[in-house]
Amino acid sequence: MSAFNLTSFDPPKFILMGIPGLEAAHIWISIPFSMFYIISLLGNFTVLFVVAKEQTLHKPMYLLFCMLALTEIGISTCVMPKALCIFWFDFKSITVDGCITQIFFLYFLTSIHSAVLVAMAFDRYVAICDPLRYATILTNAQIAKLGLVGFIRAVLSVLPGPLLLRRLPFCSNRVIPHTYCEHNAVVKMSCGDTRVNRMYSLVLTFMIIGLDLIFIGLSYGLIIRAVLRISSKKAHQKALNTCTAHICVILISYTPNLFSTLTHRFSQDIASHIHIILTNLYLLVPPMFNPIIYGVNTREFREKVRKYTCRM
Template sequence: MSLPVLVLVSVGCVHVWVLSQLCAGNLYIAELDHCFSHLMVASNLTPSGLSTFIFNGVPGLEAAHNWISVPVSMSYIISLLGNFTVLFVVGKEQTLHKPMFLLLCMLSLTDIGMSICVAPKALCIFWFRSKGITVDGCLTQMCFLNVVIAMQSAVLVTMALDSYVAICDPLRYATILTNARIAKLGLVGLIRAVLLILPMPLLLQRLPFCANRIISHTYCEHIAVVKISCGDTRVNRTYGLVITLVTFGLELTLIGLSYGLIIRSILRISFKKAHGKALNTCTAHNCVMLMSYTPYLFTALTHRFGQGIAAHVHILLANLYLLVPPMLNPVIYGVNTKELREKVGKYTCRM
């Protein structure tokens, strides 16, 4: 009569024990208890490459996930339609091939990237309860999303420079900001974003993750992933905080300086018509910057220091930051930019 074969898998190797006799039961039971204890400890701490993360959606509001999915899906659809419309119209119209509209196309590309990176997975969580993601997939999403955010920030700084030159030095605008120069600035911004963000997933890859791999979020936010690691995360936390404060702080300073000089120039203009045109140029940029920077800094800092804020409030704001601006940016620029508004109206009437 054949006896059972017990296969025990431990970290790095496979042990096959054949129990040929049951008469020495006490000895074998003791050995089995020791082996299972060893396996439990090993499985509790595994390399990040062998694990899978589980998204928790919006903690505390699991019953309302279907309702939450409605504004998420609507903002996603509107964002794609609006930004692809901007890209299509600017691409088709030769008269719009100017630095300002080239920057607007860059902004639309970053908006599309943010929406595609976040919304589909969030909707899978809300609709199909598909909450799993591999570590490689999570790190890829994190890297791509943060590169897009950093790139968008660089575009906003360049747009502030564009506004400054257009208002403060309009006679030299055509020579200072050419299409080729804007394209080069965009490439520099992309390279800078990649170099700044790439260390984040690389530093996370070296960390071990515990058995509890539940991420209380709808996407792989950097600090949310760091929090579920069992290793020493001081380097990861410090690097993330430095990137947030130094990089975005420097960009906000440059933007503030640009608009300070713009306001000074506007106050010196004596013609009311020129006053209104200059202010109208700045209004759209200011709205976009407020929508982009304020929620980002809030979510980045509260994830680290806002212990008293409810988890679902933080998660909802983090999602709004990534979904609402991409939806509203084309609308804001479409309303405030006469040339773009007219061209969009022309193509809309043809349909």
């Protein structure tokens, strides 16, 4: 098989196949996908609108919630418009630069999303373990600094990936069996040495998911220890209720991500179309449910949302 570097073509392109084996069902698959996408946009833009309009919600917890909403809008928007173009109009081509840009922003926003979940865990830790100093430890300025740290970490950790992809020579088969430019799927098409790219992907997964889960676990370990020292059962319940929404968001965000990563690397028994559908759902389901979870579990936010919906 002849090999060539795609960067020598003008313009070099890849072909995104959508969901191989289910091409005939693309239109039907697009219906739930587009519905999930629209619901996620409505939910997350509602969060941003309500918090922006209500001065009483300009607090660290809700600012973190807004950061989460922004990253979730970005993550789903990185993937779904192109996927829907494939499903509806059979627009399968994407330039190499467009593909690499999509990879960068998808991983960049995923890194920030994970950092925000860590900051939320720290917020809950301070609220439960040191409530008297909460207002001085977690100010809006501190939240902005945490957001900046997450942004810088995302840039520094994700930027090498696209740069490493640019140096690879690609085979004559430029077809990506996916709905979006997934890093490992692009690497598999290369005819060159991809060991550095694969090692980078593993290290990045550990840095973003592994370390962040460790920090979240430590925060909740300290929270549980503090709660167990409280003698009142009512106080137990109140303390744990403040963490319910965040725990649900963690489970719904990390579980599909870990499942997708592990099955992609280690399992050969799962059909490719099932894996592709699951990875797309991972990018759609958390952004759809997270605003609902916080709306149900946070009374103050729920009341503000009801205030605006009753005006309509």
